[in-house]
Amino acid sequence: MPRYHISLTVNGDLHELNVDARQTLMQVLRQDLELHGTHEGCGSGDCGACTVLMNNEPVPSCLVLAADAHKSAIVTVEGLVQNGEPHAVQKAIVAHGGIQCGYCTPGIVISSVALLQENPHPNEQEVREAIAGNLCRCTGYQKIVDAIVAVGHE
Amino acid sequence: MSDFSVIGKRVPKLDALDKATGRAQYGHDLDLPGTLVGKILYANVPHARIVNIDTSRAEKVRGVKAVLTGKHSGAHKFGYGGDNTPLKGDKVRCRRDEIAAVAAMDDDAADEALELIRVEYEELPPLFSAEAALAPGAPLVHQDRADNLFLRYNYAHGDAERAFDEADEIIEQEFFLPYVTHAAMETSFALAAFDLQNRLTLWSTTQIPFLLQRDLSEALGIPGRDIRVIQPVIGGAFGRGLDVYPFEPICALLAKYSGKPVRIAFTREEEFFATAARQPAHVKMRSAAKRDGTLWAREAHALLDAGAYISWGAVTPLVMMETVASLYRVPHAKFVADVVYTNNIPTGAMRGYGNPQSTFFVETQMDILAEKLGMDPVEFRLRNANVPNSETPQGLKITSCGLRECITEVAERIGWERRAGPNSETRLANTTPPQETLQIQTRNPKIKRGIGIACTLNVGGGARIYRSDGCGATVKVDDFGRVTLISGSTEIGQGSETALAQIVAETLGVRVDDVTVINSDTSVKPWDVGTHASRTTFIAGNAAWIAANEVREKILDHAAQMLNVPANQLEMRDRQVRVRGDGKGVAFDKVVRAMHYREDGIVVSGTGWYDPPTKLVDKHTYKGNISAAYGFGAQAVEVEVDTETGQVRVLKIVAAHDVGRAINPMYVEGQIEGGAQMGVGYALTEELQVREGRVLNPTLLDYRMPTALDMPPIESVIVETADPAGPFGAKGVGEMGGNPTAAAIANAVYNAIGIRLNHLPMTGERVLRALQEKERSAAQA
Ligand code: FES
Numbered sequence: 001m002p003r004y005h006i007s008l009t010v011n012g013d014l015h016e017l018n019v020d021a022r023q024t025l026m027q028v029l030r031q032d033l034e035l036h037g038t039h040e041g042c043g044s045g046d047c048g049a050c051t052v053l054m055n056n057e058p059v060p061s062c063l064v065l066a067a068d069a070h071k072s073a074i075v076t077v078e079g080l081v082q083n084g085e086p087h088a089v090q091k092a093i094v095a096h097g098g099i100q101c102g103y104c105t106p107g108i109v110i111s112s113v114a115l116l117q118e119n120p121h122p123n124e125q126e127v128r129e130a131i132a133g134n135l136c137r138c139t140g141y142q143k144i145v146d147a148i149v150a151v152g153h154e
Numbered sequence: 155m156s157d158f159s160v161i162g163k164r165v166p167k168l169d170a171l172d173k174a175t176g177r178a179q180y181g182h183d184l185d186l187p188g189t190l191v192g193k194i195l196y197a198n199v200p201h202a203r204i205v206n207i208d209t210s211r212a213e214k215v216r217g218v219k220a221v222l223t224g225k226h227s228g229a230h231k232f233g234y235g236g237d238n239t240p241l242k243g244d245k246v247r248c249r250r251d252e253i254a255a256v257a258a259m260d261d262d263a264a265d266e267a268l269e270l271i272r273v274e275y276e277e278l279p280p281l282f283s284a285e286a287a288l289a290p291g292a293p294l295v296h297q298d299r300a301d302n303l304f305l306r307y308n309y310a311h312g313d314a315e316r317a318f319d320e321a322d323e324i325i326e327q328e329f330f331l332p333y334v335t336h337a338a339m340e341t342s343f344a345l346a347a348f349d350l351q352n353r354l355t356l357w358s359t360t361q362i363p364f365l366l367q368r369d370l371s372e373a374l375g376i377p378g379r380d381i382r383v384i385q386p387v388i389g390g391a392f393g394r395g396l397d398v399y400p401f402e403p404i405c406a407l408l409a410k411y412s413g414k415p416v417r418i419a420f421t422r423e424e425e426f427f428a429t430a431a432r433q434p435a436h437v438k439m440r441s442a443a444k445r446d447g448t449l450w451a452r453e454a455h456a457l458l459d460a461g462a463y464i465s466w467g468a469v470t471p472l473v474m475m476e477t478v479a480s481l482y483r484v485p486h487a488k489f490v491a492d493v494v495y496t497n498n499i500p501t502g503a504m505r506g507y508g509n510p511q512s513t514f515f516v517e518t519q520m521d522i523l524a525e526k527l528g529m530d531p532v533e534f535r536l537r538n539a540n541v542p543n544s545e546t547p548q549g550l551k552i553t554s555c556g557l558r559e560c561i562t563e564v565a566e567r568i569g570w571e572r573r574a575g576p577n578s579e580t581r582l583a584n585t586t587p588p589q590e591t592l593q594i595q596t597r598n599p600k601i602k603r604g605i606g607i608a609c610t611l612n613v614g615g616g617a618r619i620y621r622s623d624g625c626g627a628t629v630k631v632d633d634f635g636r637v638t639l640i641s642g643s644t645e646i647g648q649g650s651e652t653a654l655a656q657i658v659a660e661t662l663g664v665r666v667d668d669v670t671v672i673n674s675d676t677s678v679k680p681w682d683v684g685t686h687a688s689r690t691t692f693i694a695g696n697a698a699w700i701a702a703n704e705v706r707e708k709i710l711d712h713a714a715q716m717l718n719v720p721a722n723q724l725e726m727r728d729r730q731v732r733v734r735g736d737g738k739g740v741a742f743d744k745v746v747r748a749m750h751y752r753e754d755g756i757v758v759s760g761t762g763w764y765d766p767p768t769k770l771v772d773k774h775t776y777k778g779n780i781s782a783a784y785g786f787g788a789q790a791v792e793v794e795v796d797t798e799t800g801q802v803r804v805l806k807i808v809a810a811h812d813v814g815r816a817i818n819p820m821y822v823e824g825q826i827e828g829g830a831q832m833g834v835g836y837a838l839t840e841e842l843q844v845r846e847g848r849v850l851n852p853t854l855l856d857y858r859m860p861t862a863l864d865m866p867p868i869e870s871v872i873v874e875t876a877d878p879a880g881p882f883g884a885k886g887v888g889e890m891g892g893n894p895t896a897a898a899i900a901n902a903v904y905n906a907i908g909i910r911l912n913h914l915p916m917t918g919e920r921v922l923r924a925l926q927e928k929e930r931s932a933a934q935a
């Protein structure tokens with residue numbers, strides 16, 4: 001199995017890694033870097049639990065080969081906490097009760113952060129579209145959507 | 155009553171911030187030093203005799219530390235039906251049967267080993283439906299049984315046979331309900347490790363840690379006292395974790411034989427075929443009413459395909475019959491359910507536990523009867539609704555009951571008066587302002603709108619389906635005023651631990667975040683039967699309340715001495731023990747210290763045990779008061795149906811539920827909304843397609859759960875009836891939200907296009923076919 005030497009920045013830290021050709025970005029984040037906030041729900045791009053920002057774009061990290069992430073900048077849910085302060089999206093989803101089991105939450109937080117970068121004041125429909133690739137089995141989405149719309153109104 | 159400081163407040167879950175920032179540790183995040191990967195080989199033939207298993211090549215793969223088959227797992231039977239073994243030795247009864255398992259140093263070695271295992275089968279004729287399994291001369295799924303009928307439930311009150319002769323209106327139909335599955339976002343997980351004294355610790359996504367301890371003891375043949383179950387943060391469960399699964403004892407066996415910790419994390423595909431889906435049902439049912447609008451009789455016969463092994467899912471007819479016999483006042487009722495072994499995948503319990511199924515057929519017929527009587531469906535329901543402080547013929551003692559309030563609330567909020575009656579040419583006018591943000595096409599004449607309603611009854615005060623429905627709790631306070639609740643109950647994401655913390659905080663006059671909840675380790679926490687039947691807030695809440703009250707009394711006694719006033723003049727609030735109306739007081743933690751720092755000091759702790767005053771139902775009549783309280787609800791939905799594609803779109807859900815009292819309204823709403831989401835999936839898109847015992851759509855792409863775009867806005871309405879037995883008046887809410895949704899949607903679809911679909915899910919294809927059928931028969935007429 002060929003191996004590749006890659007360097008990538010994760011949450012601001014530069015990592016030099018030696019990865020297997022089949023290894024996904026998700027596996028590198030979870031196993032090599034022990035960033036467990038990026039969750040695996042399917043491993044096939046269908047659930048969005050593993051969503052991270054790659055060069056500022058939300059991507060399902062289970063579909064990205066680690067080798068293809070060479071030289072990219074990754075932000076995971078852990079990286080949104082700055083100087084001990086959670087991101088506004090993280091605070092809002094907590095305050096609105098948008099979290100039950102929380103397994104979908106990191107992916108939804110990342111998708112929402114990406115949305116707000118593009119569109120700082122999304123309406124309900126825009127939020128629903130932005131998180132349509134993130135399955136949540138617990139909440140019915142209502143409180144998640146309320147939380148993200150509220151961030152846009154802050 | 156609104157004088158509470160924490161009860162009724164929208165407090166975020168204790169673990170919400172950890173979950174939002176990626177700090178929560180789920181099972182999948184766990185590892186111990188030297189942990190091996192465990193994987194399972196499934197039979198993939200539906201019914202066969204195992205002639206030979208050759209593992210010799212698998213054992214030689216580098217990095218493989220154990221290869222196990224039925225001969226390692228022994229003959230210890232386990233499971234609700236006592237009919238399963240971890241690895242199968244002689245016979246295969248379904249495709250998902252676990253034949254062999256390996257533990258290896260990495261995924262590649264484990265995969266390679268699985269591929270090298272050779273199994274020789276002699277195939278037997280398979281049974282792929284309950285009907286086929288009951289046919290005379292059908293082959294036996296389990297050789298030690300006389301036939302494939304596991305159990306027949308037979309319930310009756312009144313005289314249903316005669317009652318139908320006396321009725322004025324009768325409706326009789328057949329219903330077909332599909333396999334659906336929990337599909338929690340985190341897949342199932344186990345991590346097993348033995349110590350050198352041969353004691354097992356198992357980390358698991360279970361909902362029943364103490365029953366799992368017992369089940370594992372049976373499956374492994376080791377004493378329960380040598381088994382410790384730990385639950386990491388659980389990424390959803392919805393009933394999945396109500397049974398022991400073969401992979402759990404298999405994980406333990408791999409750990410035992412390899413001498414290393416072993417983890418098994420299901421792939422999404424395994425999650426679809428190797429957990430226990432809600433069983434499919436074929437139901438024949440009739441209902442009858444008197445001309446004056448009295449619901450008169452009901453009779454149903456359900457055929458349930460349990461699959462190859464019996465789980466707690468076999469008990470769901472007990473819940474189905476509650477809805478049949480007790481959701482409304484009905485003088486005559488009969489319910490028969492046959493639970494049948496087949497060579498399909500084993501089924502199990504899922505949120506609602508039979509209730510979404512029975513609510514669908516009961517509430518469909520309520521609508522039809524109303525129409526036949528020329529009555530408004532809301533009025534017909536109100537007329538026959540249960541009332542507080544009554545006992546149903548089934549023996550359910552209904553105390554608090556807000557069913558009528560729920561019906562009235564949802565009818566008003568959905569705008570029921572806009573609903574066109576039956577046979578009306580002008581069905582629901584497209585003039586209502588649609589949810590602006592959803593940009594709904596309203597001017598297209600091919601799009602029809604409709605409104606529907608359905609109600610639910612659900613146990614809300616525990617459910618005695620096991621000898622104990624109890625839960626224990628301990629509360630202790632430390633020198634600094636930190637309160638610790640050790641509860642037997644299990645958090646599966648629903649938020650119960652936060653509700654319990656609120657109950658304790660209210661009782662002791664402290665803040666919610668002063669309370670730590672410990673609830674995840676059988677070696678620490680007291681007994682609890684598990685998270686099921688919407689029971690945790692009620693049962694574990696009562697236990698926590700009793701324990702907190704013991705602490706409260708001790709503290710008040712001591713503070714009374716310190717302040718030199720009688721204890722009954724004191725209150726506990728804002729981390730203070732104060733003289734009521736006076737303001738003189740002493741800090742909560744100071745009292746605790748004073749109780750510790752003295753010669754006759756005491757532990758500032760209390761214990762609570764709560765087991766509700768209920769009974770197991772009678773073995774023959776199935777009557778008895780199974781729960782100490784009952785929850786009620788009604789949901790009204792508005793849909794539109796595209797008559798060109800058959801697509802049904804839910805535009806709005808209004809859900810009103812009587813929860814006694816909302817300890818935390820935010821998560822009560824969360825339960826309702828999450829339940830309704832499962833109901834939307836059940837109604838419209840979700841079906842685990844099982845053909846010849848094989849799951850055809852084991853991916854999240856093909857098993858279609860509602861996304862944020864599929865879900866309409868949900869308006870949750872909390873109806874509070876302050877139940878006399880509930881902690882601060884609370885009743886359970888975990889399951890109710892999903893019970894009436896599919897029925898309400900089906901009734902709305904009928905209101906929109908005049909078609910009854912008795913086959914879930916109502917996919918675009920099915921709706922379109924029904925529309926074409928209707929057109930054809932109209933053309934012929
Ligand atoms: S794990 Fe990547 S999309 Fe599901």
Ligand code: FES
Pocket residue numbers: 098099100101102103104105135136137138139339389390647
């Ligand atoms: S909160 Fe459980 S999957 Fe979203």
